[in-house]
Structure formats: structure tokens, C-alpha cells
Amino acid sequence: MTDSCLIINQSESVNNNTQAHGEKLLKGFLSDLDDLNHGGFSGDNDMISALFRIVVNILKLIGHLLSASRTRKISAKAEVELLVKRGNSPPEGDFRMNISGAQLTSHWDTATGNTYHGFTTAALLSYKGLDESLNCCFDHLETQQKQTYKINSKVVTATFINTETTNLKKPIKLTFSHLKKKNEKHMCVFWDPELDGGAWSTLGCSTVSSRADQTVCSCNKLGSFAVLTVLCDTGVCRPTLNFCTLDSKP
Numbered sequence: 637m638t639d640s641c642l643i644i645n646q647s648e649s650v651n652n653n654t655q656a657h658g659e660k661l662l663k664g665f666l667s668d669l670d671d672l673n674h675g676g677f678s679g680d681n682d683m684i685s686a687l688f689r690i691v692v693n694i695l696k697l698i699g700h701l702l703s704a705s706r707t708r709k710i711s712a713k714a715e716v717e718l719l720v721k722r723g724n725s726p727p728e729g730d731f732r733m734n735i736s737g738a739q740l741t742s743h744w745d746t747a748t749g750n751t752y753h754g755f756t757t758a759a760l761l762s763y764k765g766l767d768e769s770l771n772c773c774f775d776h777l778e779t780q781q782k783q784t785y786k787i788n789s790k791v792v793t794a795t796f797i798n799t800e801t802t803n804l805k806k807p808i809k810l811t812f813s814h815l816k817k818k819n820e821k822h823m824c825v826f827w828d829p830e831l832d833g834g835a836w837s838t839l840g841c842s843t844v845s846s847r848a849d850q851t852v853c854s855c856n857k858l859g860s861f862a863v864l865t866v867l868c869d870t871g872v873c874r875p876t877l878n879f880c881t882l883d884s885k886p
Contacts, residue, residue: 658701659709662718665694666711673713673766681773681834688827688860691761692795699757699797708735716761726752733760737790739811746806749798757797762790767815767862770827773835774864777825785836788814788822789851789863801858802840809844810853812863820865822846824853827860836864 672687699718708717715735721727727744740760748756767787774785789812795801810824828837841855851863 655703655707658698658703659707661698661701662707662709662716665698666709666714666716670711670713673763681832684770684773684827685829685834688793688829691793692859695759695761695793695795696757696797699759700755702757710736713764714761715764716759718757718759720755720757722755724754727756731758733758735760735762735792737813737815738762738792740792740794741809741811742796743806746804746808747796747798749796749800751799753797755797759795760792762792764790766791770836770862776831776835776837777864784867785823785864786867787862788816788818788865790815791827791860791862793860794858796858798858802856804856804858807854807856808858810855810861812851812853814849814851814863814865817848818865819848820867822851823864823866824851824855825862825864826855826857827862836862 669691695716695718699720702718702720705721706717706719709715717733717735719731719733721744726748730741730743731747733740738760740758742758744756747758767790770791771787777783777785792810792812794808794810798804812824814822822843823838824841824843825836825838826841828835828839831837840857841853841861844852844854846852853861853863855861
């Protein structure tokens with residue numbers, strides 16, 4: 637009995653130390669992220685893509701160090717929630733993550749992927765103010781649809797322990813609160829680092845529903861996402877003049 641109690645106490649001590657170490661790393665990471673985000677990234681698409689890659693890798697690294705099933709941290713420029721499931725067999729069922737301005741719903745088998753190492757992690761992180769820096773990266777969207785756009789949500793990064801980040805068997809659902817209530821058309825976008833160093837794309841994401849205060853997205857990949865307001869939906873946009881000119885009738 638005494639030996640059993642000792643083993644339990646040692647196990648609890650290890651878990652507490654692991655959680656404390658993971659939270660310390662997470663706190664330090666958010667502090668560094670605040671410093672990076674303080675100056676903004678306007679016009680530097682390559683740096684934004686590099687930032688998103690670093691965030692994904694570090695969240696995966698920190699995730700398995702946390703023993704608590706749910707950990708949430710808030711800093712000056714970011715908010716993050718991490719989930720951890722441990723056990724002899726892969727977790728099953730749905731899960732949900734909530735942070736200010738965004739919610740993610742998915743399945744544990746999607747988060748786990750094809751290989752299970754005794755634990756599964758998921759993370760959702762939002763950036764405060766990054767939407768302002770990324771309002772310049774719509775070139776590919778404008779080329780396709782001759783419209784102008786403005787980010788109307790927080791930018792978020794979603795990552796799982798699953799190494800397959802594209803063509804997920806089950807899409808994730810992201811619900812974004814709008815920064816400003818607008819009865820305009822909204823669209824869900826994904827940050828594609830392969831487009832000229834990084835730009836917004838609709839590839840792999842669809843808009844499930846939208847109303848004045850929120851938009852629901854379905855995406856078959858992991859990465860960084862946002863919601864755009866379509867500024868000119870009925871004519872040809874002239875971004876430099878900031879108004880729409882309707883096509884003239886013959």
C-alpha cells in the first residue's frame with residue numbers, strides 16, 4: 637500500500653513538473669511573439685509565412701509537454717488554447733476550442749492522424765492586431781474576382797499533432813466573430829505560403845454560413861485563417877480610389 641501511494645505521488649509530481657515546464661515555455665513563447673508582433677509585418681509576406689511556420693512548430697513542441705487536458709494563456713498580442721489527450725488508445729469523438737473571436741470544432745481522429753504515440757494535441761492561437769498588417773495580401777483574390785477585401789476577423793493559427801496538414805479526411809469548422817458587424821458578403825480564407833511568399837487564398841476553405849456578426853468556415857487543411865469582407869461585389873473595384881464603379885451598360 638505504501639509503495640502504491642509512493643508511485644502515485646511520484647507520478648503526480650512528474651505531471652506537475654511537466655505542466656509547469658510546459659506552461660513556462662508557453663509563457664516565454666507568447667512573450668517573444670508579442671515582441672515580434674509589436675512592430676507589425678506590413679508588406680513582408682515571407683516573414684509572415686515564416687512566423688506562421690514557427691508558431692505551428694512551437695505549439696506542437698509545447699503541446700506534448702503539458703499534462704493538463706486544457707491550457708489557455710493570454711498575452712498582450714495573442715491568445716492560445718491547447719488540448720492534450722493521453723491514453724493507451726487514440727481518443728475518439730468531437731472536441732471544441734474557444735478563444736476570443738474564434739472557435740474551432742473538429743474530431744480527435746483528425747487531430748491524431750494515422751500514427752498514435754500515446755498522446756494527441758490540438759492548439760488554436762489568435763493574433764491581436766495582425767489583421768491590420770495582413771490587409772495587403774489579396775492580389776491573387778483580386779486577380780481572380782476583381783474585388784477588394786478587408787479582414788474582418790482575428791487571424792488564427794490552428795495546428796494538431798497530425799503531420800498531414802492538407803486534405804484532411806474530415807474538415808475542421810471555424811467560427812469567427814466579426815471585428816465589425818457588416819451585412820456584407822464574407823468569405824473564408826487560408827494563408828498560402830506558396831503564393832509569392834505568402835498570400836490569402838480560398839483554396840481548401842468554404843464559407844458555410846455568414847451573418848452580420850459572424851462567419852462559419854469549413855476547411856480541409858490546417859494552418860492560418862481569417863474572414864474577409866468583400867468590399868465591392870457588384871462592380872469593378874478601384875482600390876486606389878476606394879470606391880466601386882458599376883460596369884456601364886452598352
